[in-house]
Amino acid sequence: MHAHATFYRRVEDALATPDLPEKMERATSRLVAARHAAFAAFTDGEHVRDRARAIRADVIANLDRYLERFATAAESRGGRVHWAETGADAVRIVQEIARTGGVGTAVKSKSMVSEEIDLNAALESAGVRVVETDLGEWIVQLARDHPSHIIAPIIHKSGEDIARVMRERLGASAEDTRDPAAMAALARRMLRAEFLRADMGISGSNFGVAETGSLCLVTNEGNGRLTTTVPRIHVALMGIERIVSTLGDLAIMLQLLARSATGQKLSVYTNILTGPRRVGEPDGPEELHIVLVDNRRSGLAGTDVAEILYCIRCGACLNGCPVYQAIGGHAYGSVYPGPVGAVLTPALRGLHEFGELPHASSLCGACREICPVRIDIPRMLLTLRATGVETEGAPAWIARGLRTYAALATRPALFRAAAGAARRLTRLRARNGWIGRLPGPLAGWTRQRDFPAFARRSFQDQWRARKRRAS
Amino acid sequence: MPRRVQLFVTCLVDHLFPSVGFATANVLERAGVTVTVPEGQTCCGQPAFNAGFHDEARQMARHTIDVLSRSNDPVVIPSGSCTDMLVHQAPRLFDGDAPTAGRAERLAARTFEFTQYLVDQLGVTDCGSCARGTATYHPSCHGLRGLGIERQPRALLEATPLTLTPLAEAETCCGFGGLFAVKMSDISGAMLERKLDRIEESGAATLVGTDVSCLMHIAGGLHRRGRDTRVRHLAEVLAEREDAPAAGRIVSRGGG
Numbered sequence: 001m002h003a004h005a006t007f008y009r010r011v012e013d014a015l016a017t018p019d020l021p022e023k024m025e026r027a028t029s030r031l032v033a034a035r036h037a038a039f040a041a042f043t044d045g046e047h048v049r050d051r052a053r054a055i056r057a058d059v060i061a062n063l064d065r066y067l068e069r070f071a072t073a074a075e076s077r078g079g080r081v082h083w084a085e086t087g088a089d090a091v092r093i094v095q096e097i098a099r100t101g102g103v104g105t106a107v108k109s110k111s112m113v114s115e116e117i118d119l120n121a122a123l124e125s126a127g128v129r130v131v132e133t134d135l136g137e138w139i140v141q142l143a144r145d146h147p148s149h150i151i152a153p154i155i156h157k158s159g160e161d162i163a164r165v166m167r168e169r170l171g172a173s174a175e176d177t178r179d180p181a182a183m184a185a186l187a188r189r190m191l192r193a194e195f196l197r198a199d200m201g202i203s204g205s206n207f208g209v210a211e212t213g214s215l216c217l218v219t220n221e222g223n224g225r226l227t228t229t230v231p232r233i234h235v236a237l238m239g240i241e242r243i244v245s246t247l248g249d250l251a252i253m254l255q256l257l258a259r260s261a262t263g264q265k266l267s268v269y270t271n272i273l274t275g276p277r278r279v280g281e282p283d284g285p286e287e288l289h290i291v292l293v294d295n296r297r298s299g300l301a302g303t304d305v306a307e308i309l310y311c312i313r314c315g316a317c318l319n320g321c322p323v324y325q326a327i328g329g330h331a332y333g334s335v336y337p338g339p340v341g342a343v344l345t346p347a348l349r350g351l352h353e354f355g356e357l358p359h360a361s362s363l364c365g366a367c368r369e370i371c372p373v374r375i376d377i378p379r380m381l382l383t384l385r386a387t388g389v390e391t392e393g394a395p396a397w398i399a400r401g402l403r404t405y406a407a408l409a410t411r412p413a414l415f416r417a418a419a420g421a422a423r424r425l426t427r428l429r430a431r432n433g434w435i436g437r438l439p440g441p442l443a444g445w446t447r448q449r450d451f452p453a454f455a456r457r458s459f460q461d462q463w464r465a466r467k468r469r470a471s
Numbered sequence: 472m473p474r475r476v477q478l479f480v481t482c483l484v485d486h487l488f489p490s491v492g493f494a495t496a497n498v499l500e501r502a503g504v505t506v507t508v509p510e511g512q513t514c515c516g517q518p519a520f521n522a523g524f525h526d527e528a529r530q531m532a533r534h535t536i537d538v539l540s541r542s543n544d545p546v547v548i549p550s551g552s553c554t555d556m557l558v559h560q561a562p563r564l565f566d567g568d569a570p571t572a573g574r575a576e577r578l579a580a581r582t583f584e585f586t587q588y589l590v591d592q593l594g595v596t597d598c599g600s601c602a603r604g605t606a607t608y609h610p611s612c613h614g615l616r617g618l619g620i621e622r623q624p625r626a627l628l629e630a631t632p633l634t635l636t637p638l639a640e641a642e643t644c645c646g647f648g649g650l651f652a653v654k655m656s657d658i659s660g661a662m663l664e665r666k667l668d669r670i671e672e673s674g675a676a677t678l679v680g681t682d683v684s685c686l687m688h689i690a691g692g693l694h695r696r697g698r699d700t701r702v703r704h705l706a707e708v709l710a711e712r713e714d715a716p717a718a719g720r721i722v723s724r725g726g727g
Binding site for chain 2: 313388459
């Protein structure tokens, strides 16, 4: 992607990409409509959301305890638990498992954590062939692109875009790419061979269940099930915040995840994996490795932005966000785009590099409204903005402008005089009450909209005059 | 005892759209309420707060709290966004300052957005408006999601002679967002274009809202497109009488 382009440059690129806004608008509208329909038909849905929020809040507040319980339970069932403090640690751990296991090919089901730590490149450089098996991620890999959505990685691509990738990268025939069913059939043929060839399956994990040490994976394509059961080694990557306490709590979360993500009651495949293959069992991997990835998450505990760890990665806040709908995921410059990313990315990777993201919001609150666990994203965007002003500063025109504005607004006579000056200036520039071009840093406003001139007399001046006349 | 309220008009209404302030006062007075306008009112501090300038936001919020705490009368504001600032954000701004936080909370408890006050406090929905024609309603985000204002403006609109037409994607933000519209004007502009398309598709002659900030944004976009859709604050619609012709409207506001 544009690794060092600024946020503004990426936004400009996104808005100038032919058809991108239309594609995003269509796809996200469909997902939001499906989500709303699912919740409209979900008796008790609001109550379940409250319970789910309480479950997530409890887990995040007591994460150490739940993680230890999870690790103990997982190991008692034959899993091997690895603690990765950093992304680099996680990468080294997976590389080492691959080396020890003599792995030539690894198949992967979808894992945002693997994107976060850039695992594919690291494995390839260690001589492991990595094949993505989630259809969207596979296309991303073939196109050497990046996901632009956390559950719909190629939401920015049309069917024709996908057919082109298959023709260009795989030499697929026109026949094989004539419609979505044909393309899916081609993918199935090619990926089936990879599943059978692979030595290692790498997956993410939607939830880890503390009481049983189980992993829960949901997919719609069944690739997660093949990835985690066919190869002899299964490596599951899991962000440390993905824990739930019990299978009962898992059931609560599952009621919300697919409904929020795609409007389904449940995803097509819900897998609960507990340990590797045991003696007498017909299938399953010989080795199960669970890599618990911190990568600065624990640093958020107890801070004003800890609530972002409640996130269950359904993607609903992306779908419902008018900013994401307008610019797509790549503009955010990070694995996690949209409202959740605008909090999570700067929280994990710093405001120095990602300080603009918390400002990429009109604070409309659609994200908080659609979030299944009611994460107050606007509150955290505001918190990060304030932290950014303290640690990184702000553009001079904003800092000077707001300081001046505050100085005037706390001195009503001066405020009135300054408004008088603005009144004269704007009325001088205005035609029929509207200004077509504002100067300096305010010019952004008048690129797409006119600005109204100040009124001839302020409300308070007129009100005072009216009172004087009346008395 | 007649009811009394303090009107906090907001900086934008004060200096850009005074007719909205008069319409608000007018509707309240006709409902039997005595309206006072506390001297010295300026800005609630939201622009600084949203930009992350908490010191400046505190200065402005404290000033506003001072101005509105000289009386214990309820405060009415013709803006969901400024109401949300005083009701939800200002008390939190004074976390380490218990006396000011306490005053902020006491003020928050008696501060109402205009339609909240009319419908929930006074029980008024029919204001005797004679506004006619077709209209559609854009619910502003801070009022809608911050204060839960939805049925109040609709009830008030339904009691007028206006013919209401639905607005697709009504609850999607218009892209205003304060400084956002200047700093990230391209994104804001893309959001605005979408909102304008939906407004035009509604076929309504008038767009009604309850926040002049968003209305100014939308009206500025419609004006740039050369459309003559009227953009009006709900208070102006409600204040319209046979004996008192329409007060200013934002789009054709040449006369001020």
